[in-house]
Amino acid sequence: MKKIIIANWKMNPASPKEAQRLFESAKSSARNLKKAEVVIAPPFLYLPLLKAGKVKLAAQDVFWENPPAGGGAFTGEISARMLKNLGVSYVIVGHSERRELGETDELISQKLKAAASGGLRAVLCVGERERVKDSFPTLVRDELKKALKGISRRFASKIIIAYEPVWAVSTGKNARPDTPQDFFEMSIFIRRVILDIWGKSAAFKIPILYGGSVSSKNAAGFLKVKGAAGLLIGKASLNAREFSKILEAVKL
Numbered sequence: 001m002k003k004i005i006i007a008n009w010k011m012n013p014a015s016p017k018e019a020q021r022l023f024e025s026a027k028s029s030a031r032n033l034k035k036a037e038v039v040i041a042p043p044f045l046y047l048p049l050l051k052a053g054k055v056k057l058a059a060q061d062v063f064w065e066n067p068p069a070g071g072g073a074f075t076g077e078i079s080a081r082m083l084k085n086l087g088v089s090y091v092i093v094g095h096s097e098r099r100e101l102g103e104t105d106e107l108i109s110q111k112l113k114a115a116a117s118g119g120l121r122a123v124l125c126v127g128e129r130e131r132v133k134d135s136f137p138t139l140v141r142d143e144l145k146k147a148l149k150g151i152s153r154r155f156a157s158k159i160i161i162a163y164e165p166v167w168a169v170s171t172g173k174n175a176r177p178d179t180p181q182d183f184f185e186m187s188i189f190i191r192r193v194i195l196d197i198w199g200k201s202a203a204f205k206i207p208i209l210y211g212g213s214v215s216s217k218n219a220a221g222f223l224k225v226k227g228a229a230g231l232l233i234g235k236a237s238l239n240a241r242e243f244s245k246i247l248e249a250v251k252l
Contacts, residue, residue, distance in 0.1 A: 080118025168212030
């Protein structure tokens with residue numbers, strides 16, 4: 001199965017020209033990559049400028065409702081259907097930075113359902129703010145259960161889980177990557193939670209990615225974890241050379 005490598009550009013870069021340069025570099029690096037699906041998640045306004053092909057497109061957010069006509073009286077929002085019509089295949093939902101802005105578990109659940117029912121693959125981000133002994137698995141379990149509550153099992157194939165501990169995100173103070181061993185243990189825990197929600201088939205098949213200070217130095221270690229489906233990359237994806245080195249790690 002191909003690894004899924006997602007580059008989350010966040011609110012970067014500053015100009016369309018730079019966005020196109022980064023995207024073309026990613027396309028070049030992914031050209032001969034057979035073992036991975038490379039996905040770029042730029043800010044909304046750059047999506048029409050970047051043409052999906054070998055490299056797929058993702059949105060960084062989506063509106064919580066999927067109106068039948070694809071639109072409505074929702075100022076500032078973008079629907080799953082609009083994104084699909086732009087050639088977008090994936091959407092990031094529940095990122096810690098969105099949660100920090102006030103997104104609730106209920107809203108994240110609604111966005112997941114809107115994305116999946118709209119034909120997009122939804123990347124659900126979960127992860128603890130602090131690594132507090134014995135309590136952080138409970139926090140991740142609660143995020144998963146609340147986000148997936150009420151979502152039909154038939155949408156399971158549209159859901160990807162990205163484990164991204166908040167303390168490990170590179171923009172945070174004293175951030176550091178988690179370890180491959182910890183990610184392995186957490187991925188098993190996540191599958192057990194999915195087992196309780198959707199059953200054995202979904203628990204084994206659902207892709208689980210790692211995110212949080214991913215770099216060319218540690219990418220291979222996380223990708224070699226048994227059951228790891230790929231990576232969610234933030235800051236490092238804005239450096240063309242560094243991102244290229246990370247993609248090289250997929251070949252190892």
